[in-house]
Amino acid sequence: MIPKVIAIVYLIALLGVGFMYRKGVKTRLDYFVAGRKLTPLILGLSFATAVTGVWSYIGAPGSGYAYGVPEFASFAAWIPGVAIVAFIWAPRVRAKAAELQVTSFTGFIRDAHKGGYPLTVLISVITMAAYVLTFVAALKGLGVMFGPVLGVSYIPALLICGTIIIVYSLMGGLRAVVLTDIAGLAFMCIAFGTVVWLILSQGGIGAVATRINAFNPELLHPPTGAPYGATMAGIWLCFLVMYVFYQALPHYWHYYISLGETTKKGAAIFTLVAVVSVCMVPFFIFAGMAGHVLLPGVLEDADSVMPMLFQTYANPVVFGLFSIGVFTAIMTTFDGSLLATTACVDELFLPLYNRHNQTEIQKLRWGRIIMVVLWAVAVIWATTSPPALMVKLLVLGWVGLSAVIAGPTLCYFIKAGTKWGAFFAILISLIVLVVLSVGGLLGWIEQAFVALGVSIAVYYIASAIERKVNPAS
Amino acid sequence: MKKSTIAAVVIVVWGIASVILGIKDPMLVLYTGFPGWIAATVIAYFLCWQEEKEEKEKSRAGKKGGAVK
Numbered sequence: 001m002i003p004k005v006i007a008i009v010y011l012i013a014l015l016g017v018g019f020m021y022r023k024g025v026k027t028r029l030d031y032f033v034a035g036r037k038l039t040p041l042i043l044g045l046s047f048a049t050a051v052t053g054v055w056s057y058i059g060a061p062g063s064g065y066a067y068g069v070p071e072f073a074s075f076a077a078w079i080p081g082v083a084i085v086a087f088i089w090a091p092r093v094r095a096k097a098a099e100l101q102v103t104s105f106t107g108f109i110r111d112a113h114k115g116g117y118p119l120t121v122l123i124s125v126i127t128m129a130a131y132v133l134t135f136v137a138a139l140k141g142l143g144v145m146f147g148p149v150l151g152v153s154y155i156p157a158l159l160i161c162g163t164i165i166i167v168y169s170l171m172g173g174l175r176a177v178v179l180t181d182i183a184g185l186a187f188m189c190i191a192f193g194t195v196v197w198l199i200l201s202q203g204g205i206g207a208v209a210t211r212i213n214a215f216n217p218e219l220l221h222p223p224t225g226a227p228y229g230a231t232m233a234g235i236w237l238c239f240l241v242m243y244v245f246y247q248a249l250p251h252y253w254h255y256y257i258s259l260g261e262t263t264k265k266g267a268a269i270f271t272l273v274a275v276v277s278v279c280m281v282p283f284f285i286f287a288g289m290a291g292h293v294l295l296p297g298v299l300e301d302a303d304s305v306m307p308m309l310f311q312t313y314a315n316p317v318v319f320g321l322f323s324i325g326v327f328t329a330i331m332t333t334f335d336g337s338l339l340a341t342t343a344c345v346d347e348l349f350l351p352l353y354n355r356h357n358q359t360e361i362q363k364l365r366w367g368r369i370i371m372v373v374l375w376a377v378a379v380i381w382a383t384t385s386p387p388a389l390m391v392k393l394l395v396l397g398w399v400g401l402s403a404v405i406a407g408p409t410l411c412y413f414i415k416a417g418t419k420w421g422a423f424f425a426i427l428i429s430l431i432v433l434v435v436l437s438v439g440g441l442l443g444w445i446e447q448a449f450v451a452l453g454v455s456i457a458v459y460y461i462a463s464a465i466e467r468k469v470n471p472a473s
Numbered sequence: 474m475k476k477s478t479i480a481a482v483v484i485v486v487w488g489i490a491s492v493i494l495g496i497k498d499p500m501l502v503l504y505t506g507f508p509g510w511i512a513a514t515v516i517a518y519f520l521c522w523q524e525e526k527e528e529k530e531k532s533r534a535g536k537k538g539g540a541v542k
Contacts, residue, residue: 264477
């Protein structure tokens with residue numbers, strides 16, 4: 001009963017946030033980037049919830065269950081990745097976005113490269129394709145995790161949560177998204193507390209580690225070569241490279257272009273907040289590993305380890321609090337990426353708006369309609385397919401996307417390429433990634449690294465060719 | 474070297490240190506690596522805050538000097 005009451009109050013409060021900010025949204029700039037006035041602390045708190053999000057509460061324990069301790073290395077690499085982006089790249093992205101007056105990831109890449117409509121279409125379409133998977137996965141997660149808390153079945157839970165998210169996002173834009181994310185962070189911290197309680201109730205980290213070691217020593221002390229074919233240092237280095245580029249994902253990039261000020265202190269605050277939230281994740285990974293000794297039998301779906309642990313060991317109140325934390329984690333991933341994707345797709349229609357002399361208010365209305373359409377497609381997909389936690393699919397989509405766009409994003413600040421350099425970097429690396437994935441060649445990390453290398457190489461090679469052919473480009 | 478540069482280096486260096494700990498015993502990353510990172514970022518914040526304060530004082534002093542002239 002207590003979790004149900006908390007959940008209902010929280011859902012009503014979310015609507016209140018959207019209602020509160022609805023009058024402040026008058027232009028696309030207000031709606032998509034909150035007038036570019038958000039402070040590093042506020043944005044850092046929201047970013048922290050987005051970077052940890054659903055992966056931490058469901059995916060990371062699943063990976064801990066499947067791979068064991070090397071998963072720590074992946075998160076250890078995340079922190080310097082965030083620091084490098086916060087200190088070096090984010091201020092540059094913010095300054096350039098303000099200079100170009102852009103409100104989306106697509107707009108940034110296109111205008112920074114003086115690109116045309118082909119580049120807009122390519123970036124918007126691949127962003128939409130990757131993120132629709134995110135929306136479907138998020139909606140399914142909401143149905144699976146939140147149904148038991150509200151006392152309703154999968155589809156009503158999915159529809160209730162999905163509707164509330166779209167309503168506050170439509171009303172308040174990025175301001176509402178950021179504020180609701182910060183409110184969600186409080187519940188995510190409570191969920192973290194429930195995980196700590198779970199480990200302590202089983203005798204603490206030391207006692208659980210001893211049991212894991214007795215069950216399978218390789219989970220805590222993996223032999224070289226397992227499971228990613230590298231040592232801990234090798235895995236760390238690979239993930240560091242990966243995560244630096246991963247921070248260029250459209251919904252993260254959207255945070256950088258929305259920054260209101262870019263001081264070094266701001267970068268440190270941004271990093272500090274992200275680091276504190278990321279440092280909670282290893283405990284989730286450890287709890288996932290503990291699933292081997294705390295749960296009977298072997299789980300078919302590693303991602304279900306956390307819900308299974310709570311169902312087995314926690315009383316309904318603790319399980320309810322954990323579920324609300326997971327709901328907020330999913331919500332923070334969903335609303336931010338929905339807004340960032342809408343901003344990208346909106347760019348496709350800008351020429352049409354301009355041709356028909358649409359006013360700022362009319363353009364804003366179209367932007368909101370695009371958001372509803374994207375949301376509706378995801379709802380139909382999620383409600384007509386079986387309930388499941390699709391965390392792996394979601395992350396694979398993001399890793400693939402961040403690898404493909406690597407050339408024209410962060411490499412732009414090392415040495416800027418040309419519009420066709422950006423276009424072919426994305427197109428060719430996308431083709432390579434699809435061929436590798438469909439052909440089942442290499443593991444997913446290796447596939448992403450190949451795509452990342454191709455994207456960077458093609459970006460510079462095609463740009464050099466274009467400059468030779470057309471020195472003015 | 475600027476204090477903000479030292480701040481960024483502190484975070485990355487602790488990253489390398491925690492990996493060395495991880496090679497010795499992966500569980501040490503959980504006990505020391507991640508909490509250490511929070512400490513490293515707090516230090517980084519303090520260094521950036523100091524740098525910004527010094528820069529503000531310098532620019533204020535510069536403005537005063539200009540006014541006297």
